[in-house]
Amino acid sequence: MKQLKTNIALFFLIGLGAVQGQLQFNDADVNFDNMMYKRAAKQYEAMALKGDDSQHVLQRLGDSHYLNSDMKSAAKWYAILFSKYEKVLTPEYIFKYVHTLQGTGDYVLSKAIMKIYGQDLEDSGFTVAQLQNNDERMEELLNRQPEFYISNLSINTSVSDFGTAFYKDKIVFSSSRDSSKLETRVYEWNRQPYLDFFTANVNEHGFDLNQVASFSSVLNTKYHEAAATFTPQGDRIYFTRNNFTDQILGRDEEGVNHLKIYTAKWEGNAWGMASEVPFNSDLYSVGQPALSPDGSKLYFVSDMPGSSGGTDIYVVDIREDGTFSKPKNLGPEINTSGREMFPFVSDEKLYFASDGHLGFGGLDVFESKIDQNGYGLPNNLGKPLNSNRDDFAYIVNETTQRGYFSSNRKGGKGDDDIYSFRRMEETCQxxxxxxxxxxxxxxxxxxxxxxxxxxxxxxxxxxxxxxxxxxxxxxxxxxxxxxxxxxxxxxxxxxxxxxxxxxxxxxxxxxxxxxTKELNKLIVKEDGVLKIKIDNIYFDVNKAEIRPDAAQELNKIVEVMKEYPKMVIKIEAHTDSRGSDAYNESLSDKRAKATGSYIVSQGIDAERIESAIGYGEKQLLNECRNGAKCSQEEHNANRRSEFIIVKLQ
Incomplete structure (x- = not known):
């Protein structure tokens, strides 16, 4: 499995939900290794400005910005890294540099680099579709007519607000805003408070949200909660949280705290305690759940072994007794060597975010039709819903074609913002x-x-x-x-x-x-051999010149060969047994070659006549050999020209 770090400041997007304590570090490498990327970026930049342009510092500096979704700064430092250490860089850094260029809208330079290094990426397993050289498809995507009206919501803050879910007549979302706890704890990855669930009311026109309130004092903890989904009845929630039980953070052997999916039931007047689903693991992350409309399938994102790239989308069946089937990867039609995440499912479509399919840079939102054969080819939803930054967490009411998505695009109020949209009627015209x-x-x-x-x-x-x-x-x-x-x-x-x-x-x-002209009646199969069958052609006695009546028949051959421009034939001329063997063979050969010359004279390429050979009396069709007593009719049966088809298409 290819382990690619990601470029979003939100913990649940990375396939690694690392949580650190509140220790202060002065060493840039220590901060970077502990995923304190904003702190590390400042330290590495100070080192670079003082003259340290080593490969290590430039890589870490670019990565620090890349992992916090600052594509402009990442592209700047990757460009310097590329100019100094191009020959020794791994394909991962070619990928990252191209990705950041696309994220800043520099498609010309990104395509130029891909033309030079595309094969190196392919050979190393970076089969990300959006990085493949496809000018025509990208041009179509850039020029596509917009299908969406979008609006930034009034509830957005200067910190992360994202990940909406439909819940009864309200919207549930995640935010790093101050949740009025006695102590506001800071997540060192992006120097923002930890994420909690909030609810909001939908205003009269459905284009904005208001009256924000904390969702649940039971489910909101001192660590991250995000990306929720609810059963159709609204009595059960599935959501993403740090691996966190009884005030203890679970970690793997490297000290990383991964993500897990938790579920809880509504118990009369409050949510009950959350428990984790059985396909979680302490060794990899599982998160971003999404229920099918009937509640029978649970889609989710994971970097579990066997994934195609950074994160893949999986699905499990929820049985009537509440148990789950084995997780199933949605396959290469959906999952790429990039990141697929934030699934949302309607009756007929799967929506998800990806940086592995053809897009504008960063994460884009895609839709795929669901039918009995599986999942259709993903379709990029285009601008303005997608941008050259990260666009994700798309949900929609298919009846009204209204919904919400999240983005860290320029012009927002904070890190990630929630946007509402209305999709215009889908007509191809x-x-x-x-x-x-x-x-x-x-x-x-x-x-x-x-x-x-x-x-x-x-x-x-x-x-x-x-x-x-x-x-x-x-x-x-x-x-x-x-x-x-x-x-x-x-x-x-x-x-x-x-x-x-x-x-x-x-x-x-x-x-x-x-x-094609209907000439099939002239093409026949005799003894397993395809031939063009015309009436016999005749020559004057002891002559090989093409007579007018013979030309009329040969014109049929010409017409067939013109209708089938790839057809190749060979010509065979035969005589009866009367006369000497040598004379008959010589005369028939002259007649075969005269026949071929006539066909060429009518516009047929000479190379389409493989051979023109006279066989004299060597291939008689009956027993009328030398000295045999035969009728004129029996002798005539042996006097023939054959046009054998060597190649038809």
């Missing part, structure tokens, strides 16, 4: 048009019947090509759907070509189709 031309010469074919079929084979539109071979269906097509264009015309072979729409707006799908 895509159409399809194209043209139909002859396979043989690329000339347009008019008056072709063109049908548009849906994925289930229903004809949803029909039209005809004009004199230029063009057709156009102006009806709007559904998003991310499969269609088939079917063409037919008398004398031609019918053909079907499929295409698929995307989420992109106002796209005209171009489907060009080549149509």
């Amino acid at each position: 895509q159409t399809v048009k194209g043209s139909v031309v002859r396979t043989s010469n690329a000339l347009p074919i008019g008056n072709v019947t063109v049908q548009l079929l849906s994925e289930d084979g229903v004809v949803v539109g029909e039209t005809f090509t004009d004199s230029y071979g063009a057709y156009n269906f102006k009806m709007p097509l559904e998003c991310e759907s499969t269609y088939v264009v079917k063409i037919k015309k008398q004398g031609f072979e019918s053909k079907e070509v499929g295409f698929a729409t995307s989420y992109e707006k106002e796209v005209v799908n171009q489907v060009q189709i080549q149509m």
Whole structure:
């Protein structure tokens, strides 16, 4: 499993929920190793400004900012690191440098570096999709029409506010704001108070929250609580907390306190004591739970062994007796070598945050359709919902298309802020048009019947090509759907070509189709060999010149070969047994080569005739050998030219 540190200041995003005591450290390395990154960044920067530009200091300086989501500062110091130590840097630092460049919006430089070092990243296991060189997809994403109206909430503070959950008629979220405890304890990672749960009311228009209150004195502790989800009845909560029991923090062998999922029941007038779920571990983190709408499945995030990258999304079934199935990884369609986190599930879609799929830098929000076959290709929700910073914790009411997400983008009130959104109606407004031309010469074919079929084979539109071979269906097509264009015309072979729409707006799908003349009756199989079958061609006595009547038949060969431009043939000419063997072989060979020359003269490439050979009387079709008494008809059966197909496609 690839262990990548992360770039968000929030503890639950990292796959490592380390908690430190209140010791004060003056040594930068000690502070860094204890995840006191803001303190360490200041110390390393002071060292660098005094002239210490060693690889160790520059790496730690860049990492300190990277792990606190300060992409601008991280990119600055990674650039200096890259310029001085490019040849000895591990692929991890190429990845980080590109990632920070994308996080600051410098896509030009990030793409340039990827073109040079992309293979090194691939060879080292950094198969993060957004870092792959795909200018066309990125251009489409940058130019996509916005689908969201967003608004920063009035309840946001100067510290972290994030991670909303629907709870009855309220919203539950996490915040580092002062919770009126007697002692405000500071989390050294980002020098902010620890996270607690709060509730808020939804205002009349659903675009803002108000009346913030503490959620539960039982569930809120002196350590972190975040990322909650509730059963449909609202009588049970699942949430993320530090590994914390009976006032004691559980740690692994390296002293790291990981994250666990806890659950509690509503007991009449208050929440009961929380207990952990059985698939937690002291050796890795499990968190960010999300229940399916019917409460039968629990999705979550973990860096457990077998994960694809920093963190992956998993799912367990919740059985009727309350027990859980074995965790199942959602697989490579969803999980990448980057980080996937903050799942939210509706009846038909999985929403999640990722920095491993094509995006703008940092975490972006994606949606994936859920069906009987699993999870569809993730779709980036685009700007303005996504930015070049971290955008995550998306929840939505699919009926109203209103919801909330969290972001540390510029222009907010604090570290992480909560934003509300309204999604505009999802219509692709895509159409399809194209043209139909002859396979043989690329000339347009008019008056072709063109049908548009849906994925289930229903004809949803029909039209005809004009004199230029063009057709156009102006009806709007559904998003991310499969269609088939079917063409037919008398004398031609019918053909079907499929295409698929995307989420992109106002796209005209171009489907060009080549149509082949219906010449199948001339292509036959004899004794397992494909041949072009025409009427026999005749030559004058003792002659090899192509007569007009023979040319008419050979023109059929030419037409077939033009319709099948990759077809290769060989020509074989045969005689009867009358005359000497040597003479017959010589004459038939001249006739075979004359036949080949005529076909070439009509525009067929000479390389498409593999050979033109006369066999004389060597391959008789009957018993009419030398000296045998045979009728004229029997002799004529042996006088033939054969056109054997060596290659068709």
